Structure formats: structure tokens, C-alpha cells
Amino acid sequence: MRAVLALVLALVASSGLAAVPGDKEAPYKAPRNAFGQPDFSGVWSNATITRLERDPRFGDRLVMTPEEARAIEGASDKRNAALRADTDQTKKVDDLPECQSGAQGAACGYNAFWTDPGTRLVRIGQEIRTSILTEPRNGRLPIKPEAAARQRADFGNARVGNFDGPERRGVGERCLVGFGGSSGPPLLPVLYNNHYQIQQTGQAVVIVTEMVHDARIVRLVGAHLPPSVKSWMGDSIGRWEGDTLVVETTNFRPDNVFRGATAGQTVIEHFTRISAQQIDYRFEVIDPAAYTVPVKGEEALNLTKDQIYEYACHEGNYAMRGILAGAREEERHGREKDGNRGAIEDESGN
Numbered sequence: 001m002r003a004v005l006a007l008v009l010a011l012v013a014s015s016g017l018a019a020v021p022g023d024k025e026a027p028y029k030a031p032r033n034a035f036g037q038p039d040f041s042g043v044w045s046n047a048t049i050t051r052l053e054r055d056p057r058f059g060d061r062l063v064m065t066p067e068e069a070r071a072i073e074g075a076s077d078k079r080n081a082a083l084r085a086d087t088d089q090t091k092k093v094d095d096l097p098e099c100q101s102g103a104q105g106a107a108c109g110y111n112a113f114w115t116d117p118g119t120r121l122v123r124i125g126q127e128i129r130t131s132i133l134t135e136p137r138n139g140r141l142p143i144k145p146e147a148a149a150r151q152r153a154d155f156g157n158a159r160v161g162n163f164d165g166p167e168r169r170g171v172g173e174r175c176l177v178g179f180g181g182s183s184g185p186p187l188l189p190v191l192y193n194n195h196y197q198i199q200q201t202g203q204a205v206v207i208v209t210e211m212v213h214d215a216r217i218v219r220l221v222g223a224h225l226p227p228s229v230k231s232w233m234g235d236s237i238g239r240w241e242g243d244t245l246v247v248e249t250t251n252f253r254p255d256n257v258f259r260g261a262t263a264g265q266t267v268i269e270h271f272t273r274i275s276a277q278q279i280d281y282r283f284e285v286i287d288p289a290a291y292t293v294p295v296k297g298e299e300a301l302n303l304t305k306d307q308i309y310e311y312a313c314h315e316g317n318y319a320m321r322g323i324l325a326g327a328r329e330e331e332r333h334g335r336e337k338d339g340n341r342g343a344i345e346d347e348s349g350n
Contacts, residue, residue, distance in 0.1 A: 030243055030273040035202040038243045038273055043308060044301035046187060046281070047118030047194035049076050052259070052297070054131030054139025062130055062139065069121055069128045076119060083112035101191055115192045122300050124280060132188075134282075135296035143260045147290040151260040163327030166320060171255050173320065175313035177232050178211030185216075185234065185249045185267040186258065186283035186297065196301065197308050205238055205245065213311045218247050225251055232256050234267065245271040258295070261287045277303045 030038035049072070058064065064072075083100055099108035100115040122129040131139035143151070162168035172179035180190035184207075187196065193211040200206075205218040218238040225235045233256070234249035247269040254263040265287040272280045279301035286294045 028273070028275050033200055035200065037200060037240065038245070039200070040198045040205070040245070040271060040273060040279060041200055043195055043197050043304050043306055044279060045118075045194050045304045045306070046189045046196070046299050046301050047116060048120060048122045048132075048189050048299070049073070049118050050122040050129055050132055052132045052188065053141060054133065056138075056140075058130040058139070060137040060139075062134060063127045064121075064130050066128065073120055080112065080119065087111075110191070116194065117191050118189065118194065122298075124298060124300055125274065129298070132297045132299055133295065134298050136293060141259055141295060142292040143290060144292060147260045147262075163324060165324065169320065169323070171232070172212070175212055175317050177214055177256050178209050181258065182211040183209045183214040183216070183233055183256070185236070185247070185269055186285065187269075187281065187299070187301075189299070193311060195304065195306060195308050205247075208308060210308045210311060212313050218245075224248075227251060230263070243272060245269075247271070258285045258287075261285060261290045264289055271301075 030040075033039040033041065054062075082097075087096070094105040096105050096108065098104045100110060100112045100117065101108065122132065133139045133141070136142050166174055171177050177183040178190070178193070181188040182190045182194065187207075187209075190211065193209075195210040197208040197210075198205065199208070203219065203221050205220065207216045207218065208214070209216070214233065216233045216236060218236040220238050220240075222237070224237055227250075229235070230251050230253045232253055235251040236247050236249040238245055238247040240246075249267045249269070252263045252265055257263060257265055258267070265285055268284045268286070270280075270282040272282075274280045281299045281301050282297070283299075284294055284296045285291070
């Protein structure tokens with residue numbers, strides 16, 4: 001019997017099918033570029049229907065089941081099909097159903113034709129994620145009460161009043177950086193334009209964001225600039241730790257920070273190419289002034305054959321002119337918006 005078993009094992013080994021018990025598939029090794037670095041060059045997308053914060057129904061569970069994923073993605077597909085259906089020409093604007101952003105009627109800035117938020121949940125390897133946030137364990141922002149109050153006040157001021165000039169409007173509305181944190185850091189998916197082109201040299205990595213056409217230069221040499229020097233996407237210094245690019249960013253402007261954070265935030269990012277088609281992107285936001293503990297998250301940057309075209313935001317930014325012109329017209333009629341410069345009197349003295 002032993003002789004027969006030995007003969008079978010020998011035949012299997014000679015066929016190239018032999019396997020040693022306990023052997024695992026060798027980890028992926030990213031290809032190298034001309035500088036000997038792991039090659040991240042190409043166009044990547046983080047489009048996803050996974051939300052930043054976790055739905056409370058999942059509790060502390062970071063990974064969902066395939067059945068849960070099919071239900072969520074199926075509902076998203078059904079909604080997208082309805083949004084892309086032909087518009088009922090007999091309806092008035094105010095009677096139109098919701099658009100991709102969730103708004104309705106005249107508040108719909110874009111219909112489904114112009115948007116591309118993604119159709120699938122975040123998958124890191126074989127895991128299907130319930131949220132982009134991984135820490136705290138509940139996948140929710142651990143924002144301090146005073147930071148939340150400041151965030152509400154800032155948001156309210158941007159929406160109700162403050163129409164004196166463009167400087168009082170949001171930075172995305174002014175075409176300065178990508179909307180919703182898409183320019184980062186950290187890099188966050190939004191309603192459309194979720195592509196990033198990565199280019200590398202021996203001394204820098206450049207991340208070009210499709211939204212508003214931002215380009216963040218991550219220096220691989222040198223130190224951070226003095227704290228007095230602020231920039232829209234912060235000051236990014238990178239280093240290689242094995243096959244992982246680690247980026248630390250400081251020196252933020254207060255008007256382009258992570259959700260509820262302050263200009264004193266530090267963002268640490270990890271880029272690791274884990275397959276030919278995917279970069280594992282992890283981030284950590286450290287801001288004791290805003291959060292009770294550091295915030296961590298993880299996304300998939302998926303390789304795409306799509307190209308990035310220029311996003312000519314300023315050339316099409318008719319809304320800013322309309323917003324400010326509308327405010328001036330309200331003032332002319334003595335109906336100044338709340339929060340602008342306070343109450344005014346009309347010609348009758350009221």
C-alpha cells in the first residue's frame with residue numbers, strides 16, 4: 001500500500017500539481033516602474049455606493065454578507081433604472097420625481113445622465129464593506145459636541161444668507177477644489193467624477209483629481225513647509241514603506257478639511273497595490289480638537305480604462321453669478337437674506 005501511495009505522489013509531483021499542505025498563494029507583488037517603485041501609474045476610481053458612515057443597523061460589523069450586498073446593490077440598480085427612464089413630458093418641473101442627488105423638482109441640479117456615483121459596494125479583496133470608516137468600531141464619526149455645533153453653524157451660514165460675495169460661498173461652489181472632499185486628503189467618493197490619475201517620479205507622486213481638475217503633489221524628499229504656509233489640499237510628504245506609499249499631510253486651510261475637522265488636522269494615507277486591478281487605500285484623520293479618537297477609513301481604488309478629461313468648472317459656473325445677482329436684487333427690494341449683513345430698512349422706514 002505504501003509503495004502504491006509513493007507512486008501516486010511521485011506522479012502528481014512530476015505533473016506539476018504537487019502542493020505542500022498549508023501552502024498559501026504567494027502575495028501579490030506590484031510591478032516596478034523606472035524608479036524601482038511599486039507602479040501606481042494609471043487611472044483609478046473610488047466610485048461606490050458604500051457610505052462614509054455605517055448604517056447603525058450593522059452595529060460594529062465592518063463586513064456584510066453576500067446576501068446583504070445583493071439586496072443593497074439590487075435596490076440601487078432598480079433606483080438607477082427609474083432615474084434613467086424617459087421623463088414624463090406632461091409633468092411640470094415641481095412634479096418631477098427625485099434626481100440622483102435625492103433632490104426633487106427644480107432643486108435637481110443634475111439628472112442621472114450627468115452623474116456617476118457608482119453601482120457597487122466597496123470590496124477590499126473578498127470583503128464587502130458596510131462603511132468606508134473602519135474606526136471607531138461602529139463606523140460613525142466620533143465628533144465632539146462643540147465641533148458638531150461649529151459644523152452646523154458653518155453649514156447654516158453657507159445655506160442661509162452670506163451672499164455678500166463669492167468668498168462666503170463653499171470652495172466647491174467656487175470651483176477651487178473638488179466637491180465633497182473628493183480632492184482630499186482623504187480621497188472621498190462623490191456623486192460623479194470619481195477618477196484619479198496617478199503619476200510618479202523619483203522625487204514626487206502626483207494625484208490628479210477628475211473633479212475640478214486638482215493636482216496634489218506628494219513630495220518624496222524634504223520636510224513639511226512652515227505651519228504658516230497653508231494650501232487647499234495641505235502639504236503632503238510621502239515615503240515608501242516596503243510596497244506601501246505612506247503620505248502625511250498637514251498645513252490645511254480651514255475651508256477644505258475633513259468632516260467637522262479643523263485646520264489643525266493631520267491626515268495619514270496608505271496606498272498599497274494589492275492586485276493588478278486594485279489599490280488598497282487607507283486613511284487616518286487625527287484631530288483632537290474635533291474628534292474624541294482618530295478616525296480611520298479604507299477604500300478600494302479600482303483600475304479603469306477610462307480617461308480623465310478637463311473639468312472646466314469655472315467656464316460653466318453660471319450659478320455663482322446668478323446667486324449673487326439674485327441677492328443684490330433682493331437687497332434692492334428691501335428683502336435682504338437672513339445672515340447677510342443683518343436687517344435693513346426699506347424706503348418706507350420698515
